[in-house]
Amino acid sequence: MNSIVCITQVPDTETRIKIGGDGRSIDETGVKFVVSPYDEYALEEAVKIREAKGAGDVTVVCFGPERAQSAIRDCLARGATKAIHVIGDSLRADSLGIAKVLAAVIRSQPHDLVFVGKQGVGTDNSLVGPMLAELLGIAHVTVVTKLEVGDGKVTAYRETEIAEEVIECSLPALVAAQKGLNNPRFASIKGIMAAKKIAIESKTLADLGLAEGDVYETRVKVVAMELPREKPAGRKIDGSDPVAAAKEIVRYLHEEVKAF
Amino acid sequence: MADVLVICEVKDGKLKKSSREALTIGRQLAAAAGGSLNAFACGSSAAAAAAEAGSFGVATLHVAGDAALDAYASEHWTSAAKFAVEASSAAIVVMSATSAGRDLAPRLGARLGAGVASDVVALEWADGKLRARRPVYSGKAFATVEIGSNPAIATCRANAFPAEATGAGACEVSNLAWSAGDTKAKLVAVNVPETTEVSLADADVVVSGGRGLKETANYAMIHDLAHALGGATGASRAIVDDGWVDHHHQVGQTGRVVSPNLYIAIGISGAIQHLAGMSSSKHIVAINKDGEAPIFRVADLGVVGDLFQILPPLIEEIKKAKAH
Numbered sequence: 001m002n003s004i005v006c007i008t009q010v011p012d013t014e015t016r017i018k019i020g021g022d023g024r025s026i027d028e029t030g031v032k033f034v035v036s037p038y039d040e041y042a043l044e045e046a047v048k049i050r051e052a053k054g055a056g057d058v059t060v061v062c063f064g065p066e067r068a069q070s071a072i073r074d075c076l077a078r079g080a081t082k083a084i085h086v087i088g089d090s091l092r093a094d095s096l097g098i099a100k101v102l103a104a105v106i107r108s109q110p111h112d113l114v115f116v117g118k119q120g121v122g123t124d125n126s127l128v129g130p131m132l133a134e135l136l137g138i139a140h141v142t143v144v145t146k147l148e149v150g151d152g153k154v155t156a157y158r159e160t161e162i163a164e165e166v167i168e169c170s171l172p173a174l175v176a177a178q179k180g181l182n183n184p185r186f187a188s189i190k191g192i193m194a195a196k197k198i199a200i201e202s203k204t205l206a207d208l209g210l211a212e213g214d215v216y217e218t219r220v221k222v223v224a225m226e227l228p229r230e231k232p233a234g235r236k237i238d239g240s241d242p243v244a245a246a247k248e249i250v251r252y253l254h255e256e257v258k259a260f
Numbered sequence: 261m262a263d264v265l266v267i268c269e270v271k272d273g274k275l276k277k278s279s280r281e282a283l284t285i286g287r288q289l290a291a292a293a294g295g296s297l298n299a300f301a302c303g304s305s306a307a308a309a310a311a312e313a314g315s316f317g318v319a320t321l322h323v324a325g326d327a328a329l330d331a332y333a334s335e336h337w338t339s340a341a342k343f344a345v346e347a348s349s350a351a352i353v354v355m356s357a358t359s360a361g362r363d364l365a366p367r368l369g370a371r372l373g374a375g376v377a378s379d380v381v382a383l384e385w386a387d388g389k390l391r392a393r394r395p396v397y398s399g400k401a402f403a404t405v406e407i408g409s410n411p412a413i414a415t416c417r418a419n420a421f422p423a424e425a426t427g428a429g430a431c432e433v434s435n436l437a438w439s440a441g442d443t444k445a446k447l448v449a450v451n452v453p454e455t456t457e458v459s460l461a462d463a464d465v466v467v468s469g470g471r472g473l474k475e476t477a478n479y480a481m482i483h484d485l486a487h488a489l490g491g492a493t494g495a496s497r498a499i500v501d502d503g504w505v506d507h508h509h510q511v512g513q514t515g516r517v518v519s520p521n522l523y524i525a526i527g528i529s530g531a532i533q534h535l536a537g538m539s540s541s542k543h544i545v546a547i548n549k550d551g552e553a554p555i556f557r558v559a560d561l562g563v564v565g566d567l568f569q570i571l572p573p574l575i576e577e578i579k580k581a582k583a584h
Contacts, residue, residue, distance in 0.1 A: 012534045013513045017400040026401065031432040037514045053456050077441075094375055095366065121513060122397050124450045125378050130334065134370035139444035140334060155448070159508070160359035161461040167450040173444070179514060180507045219409040221374025223391075225401055228539070236556055239547065239565020246573035249545060250581050252561050257522050259465060259489060260582045 001056040001149070002110040003046035003199040004130070005080065006102050007039040008090065009064050009071035010122040017227070024222050027089060035071045038117025040078075040184040041177035046115050047079030048182060049149055055215040057081045059109055064090045069200065076195035077187035084109075086208065088215070095127035097215035102128070103135040104208035113154065114174040118143050139175040144183055165217045193259050262385065265376065265411075266318070268301045269340055269360060273308030275316075278356035278462075280423035282416050283316040285383055286354045287426070290317075298322065299431075300344035302329035303335065307433050314431030321431050322347055328440035328528070331450070332360040335443040338367045338505030343436045345372065350411050352390055358414035365415045375409040376446075381420040383564065398513040409526055418462055419519055426487040458492040460509060465491025465522045468511055468538070469499065472527020472548060476504035477492035481571050482526060488578045490493035494518065494538075496528045512537035527567050531556030547571075 011017075011031045018027040035043075039212070046058045059082040060075040062068050068090075072083045086101050093101070106114060114136070119126040133140030144158035145164070158165040159178055187195075205215060239245035253259040266286040268279035275283070277324040283299065290297040299313050302324040313321045324340040341364060345353055353368075355361040357379045369376040377392035381402075384391050390412035396403045407414070460466060468549065469482040479499070486493045495504070495513040511518055523541035528534060530546070530553055538544070539558045546559035547567050558563040563570060 009321050011397070013398075013536075014531070015397075015400075017397050019401065024403075026397070043463035096370060096373070096375065097424040099370060124394075124396055124398065125376075126362055127376055127378055128370070130363060132372035134338075134367045140363075140367070141445065143359065158359075162452065164453075166451065167445050168448050169445040179510070219373075219407060219410065220377060221406050223406050224404040224508055225396070226404075226434060227278065227401055228399060231539075231558060231560075234544070234556070234558075234560040234561040234562055236551070236559075239563040239570055241567035242565065243573045245563050245565055245570050246577050248334050249561065249563065249570075249574055250577040252545070253489075253578070254523070254581055256560075259522050260578070 001049055001053050003049060003056065003058050003113045003115060004109060004111045005039070005043045005046045005058060005060050005075065005115045006128070007043065007060055007062050007071060007075055008036045008120045009033045009062070010036045010120060013037065013121060019225055019227060024225050026225065033067060033071065035074055036117050036121045037178070038119060038121065038177055041179060041181040042115035042117050043075050043078060043080065044182045044184040045177060046113065049113070058149055059084065061102055061105050062086070063088060063098055068183050072200055073195055074101040074187060075186050076198050077191040078185055079191065081198070083198065084203060085200050086203045086205070088205055092216045094218060094220035095125050096131050098128050098221055099131035099135055100210060100214055101205065101208065104210060105203070106136060112171045114138070114172065116174065116176050118176040118178045129174055133174040134173070138174055139169040139170045140176065141169060142176040143178045144175050145178050147175060147181065232251050262351035263294050263295035264290040264293070264297050264352045264354065265345055265348045265357035266297070266299045267353065267361070267364070268299050268309070268313070269356070269358065270301045270303060270306045270309045273305040273451055275309050275312050277423060278358050278418050280354045281418070281421040282354050283313070283318065284424050285416060285421045287317040289352055289354070289383060289385050295351070298348040298350065300341060302340050303327070303371055304330055310431045310433045314429045315425040316430045317426045317429055320348065320434050321435050322436055324436045326438060328438055331447055332363070332465055333443065333447055334363055334367055334447070335445060336440055337364050339441070340436065340438045342371055343366050343438050345411060347434065347436060353411045353413045355415050357417050361415045365413055369413050372411060373409065374411050374413050375407040376413040376415070377405050377407055378415045379417045381417050383414055395540070397538050398517055400536050402445065406434040408479050458490065460492040460494055460516050460518060463492035463520050465489045466494045466511070466518050466520045467524045467526065468493050468494030468496065468528060469526045470496035470528030471498050473499070479504055484575050485524065485526070485571060488575050491522070496531070496534050525555050525559070526571070528555055529553040530558065
């Protein structure tokens with residue numbers, strides 16, 4: 001069983017966002033970059049499957065700038081066996097552009113399962129997974145919280161607003177991981193040392209037969225980015241008299257929120 | 261001139277609220293682009309929604325009535341929706357960012373070679389292009405994106421657009437010649453939780469608890485307050501990671517992003533991760549004993565006090581007020 005795990009590197013979720021000088025991206029100064037949190041579930045699932053089967057590769061594929069190499073190393077330290085880094089300015093690419101890059105890499109790699117995180121944390125598009133599956137001509141299941149691997153098929157449990165869907169897919173298939181799928185491991189010292197011996201294969205768009213126009217800002221372009229409007233300061237009250245505080249909350253809920 | 265197609269979800273012959281919201285913004289876009297508003301719905305009860313669609317200004321409802329489309333299935337819905345896009349010659353395709361819409365839009369986008377803006381909170385037609393405003397970094401910033409492809413696809417965030425019928429208009433039904441082919445994925449079961457709880461995704465009221473509750477058993481107070489208000493229960497990442505509450509309830513950057521009419525944060529300090537998931541709520545109430553907690557920066561009404569003292573009379577007072 002060979003798995004591909006597509007990852008992206010994003011600002012840590014504790015980052016305080018500042019807008020960059022171009023007015024349409026974030027200021028990366030001082031930002032700590034990490035593996036996108038949902039991609040950690042994707043990676044862990046692939047590594048677990050490999051451990052259970054005792055065979056096959058877990059290949060990490062990342063389209064991103066040079067700095068993304070640290071995220072790839074992190075994935076290798078947590079159990080991935082191979083890595084391919086397509087170097088490029090992924091923030092300027094639209095989701096279909098990213099999917100085209102990943103598809104071009106994956107077509108030449110053996111793959112039974114393709115994993116992605118359910119969204120890249122930050123850009124929050126949740127688009128690349130199903131787009132990639134469509135380009136590869138395989139089934140996809142998004143927001144997956146449980147996965148069972150059978151003979152030539154997988155059963156994926158998908159979280160919806162009100163229920164859980166159980167979906168059976170023939171392989172190869174793409175799975176978009178949601179929190180709850182597993183508990184991602186931390187990199188061990190042994191893992192970090194082993195990861196250093198693995199060469200990261202580096203590629204350019206040209207190597208994949210792609211032109212910049214296929215990938216960058218072709219269909220969707222970010223034209224502006226701004227911080228949310230500051231909310232006017234609210235009211236803070238003293239709750240040392242619990243009954244009075246409760247009554248004031250109820251008055252607020254009734255008169256201003258019209259909650260009842 | 262650009263025609264608009266709104267991909268609707270119909271349940272028991274009625275449009276879902278999220279689809280009525282999408283139709284309303286779709287109608288505005290059609291007016292701005294000088295085109296017509298059409299819709300697509302699928303499944304055996306889809307055609308029954310025609311009159312309701314007409315009340316939102318839909319000229320033609322394209323229907324794929326095959327029962328294979330009753331439940332959401334990515335491959336079937338993608339191929340049926342593509343039929344509708346082609347039949348309606350739509351330049352703008354809008355749907356709601358429900359679990360079906362989020363799954364369908366990207367697959368359809370890739371099939372059509374179209375750009376997609378997801379989870380948008382505002383849409384406009386400007387200079388012959390669709391422009392969308394969407395939260396990024398879980399609402400810590402907003403991006404304006406321009407979609408240059410034809411068609412341009414957008415999914416709308418729930419509650420971000422009002423649903424307003426025009427009250428007039430007949431809607432023609434056009435049956436698409438779609439039939440189900442083979443699929444690689446099959447829905448084999450739907451597990452509906454045995455709960456009367458309101459779902460976090462589309463709740464008008466969300467009551468969330470955090471570490472201030474001290475121990476897992478006290479989360480029952482969050483249930484009681486949510487129940488009294490007819491709302492859903494949420495949680496901070498801290499208590500989800502500690503295993504007090506299932507991750508389905510997590511509100512924040514790696515949980516669910518919610519924007520209900522009312523959000524009540526109980527014993528939540530307001531880590532930036534959490535604020536990202538709830539600060540766009542219309543009204544925010546916070547109870548926390550630490551007056552310096554960051555949650556008070558976003559609260560419309562902040563109560564500095566002991567939640568264990570305040571919650572019991574609060575639940576009582578709400579029950580009394582609702583009984584009137």
